Amino acid sequence: xxxxxxxxxxxxxxxxxxxxxxxxxxxxxxxxxxxxxxxxxxxxxxxxxxxxxxxxxxxxxxxxxxxxxxxxxxxxxxxxxxxxxxxxxxxxxxxxxxxxxxxxxxxxxxxxxxxxxxxxxxxxxxxxxxxxxxxxxxxxxxxxxxxxxxxxxxxxxxxxxxxxxxx
Numbered sequence: 001x002x003x004x005x006x007x008x009x010x011x012x013x014x015x016x017x018x019x020x021x022x023x024x025x026x027x028x029x030x031x032x033x034x035x036x037x038x039x040x041x042x043x044x045x046x047x048x049x050x051x052x053x054x055x056x057x058x059x060x061x062x063x064x065x066x067x068x069x070x071x072x073x074x075x076x077x078x079x080x081x082x083x084x085x086x087x088x089x090x091x092x093x094x095x096x097x098x099x100x101x102x103x104x105x106x107x108x109x110x111x112x113x114x115x116x117x118x119x120x121x122x123x124x125x126x127x128x129x130x131x132x133x134x135x136x137x138x139x140x141x142x143x144x145x146x147x148x149x150x151x152x153x154x155x156x157x158x159x160x161x162x163x164x165x166x167x
Contacts, residue, residue: 003030040089047071047094051101061108068101075134092136099130099139103146120150 008022017025051067071094078091103123110119124146131139 036086037089040087040093043087043090044093047074047090047097051097061105064101064108065105068098068105071095071098071101072130074098079134092134095130095134095136096138099126099142102126117150117154120146124150 006025008017008025011017012019012022051071054067055063075091075094075098078087078094082088082091103126106119106122106126110116110122113119124143127139127143127146130136131143
């Protein structure tokens, strides 16, 4: 695709085009994506600030769970209703916030468990489900890392160390 940049105001002031032609050319213009990205970034900072403030005011696991579910719900709403890519960055950020929040909640709820295989497996399932549902490569990478953590927890690295096999 070839992009052409025209200064319509300069062309109008020099008399090279009339206002009707300027309006016709303006209709062909691509949308300004820089402003959309700025709006997305500001909304992401707002979401992070609200979540941080809420957790600071009500510091418990249920608050984290509710915020994670609200983030995932907001991401799903944007995925289904946003036209074009206008709020795609915000949706991706909400997906990440919600998934990591839900995984953090699982980790918090199972923090007293002696064998960490079950919570790690649940976290891997959450990451995998979110990666598939929201089609996120980043969450897919997190899911693979979670599965790696499961494999490492099954090896029990402490046994060879305790027996003096690893110095």
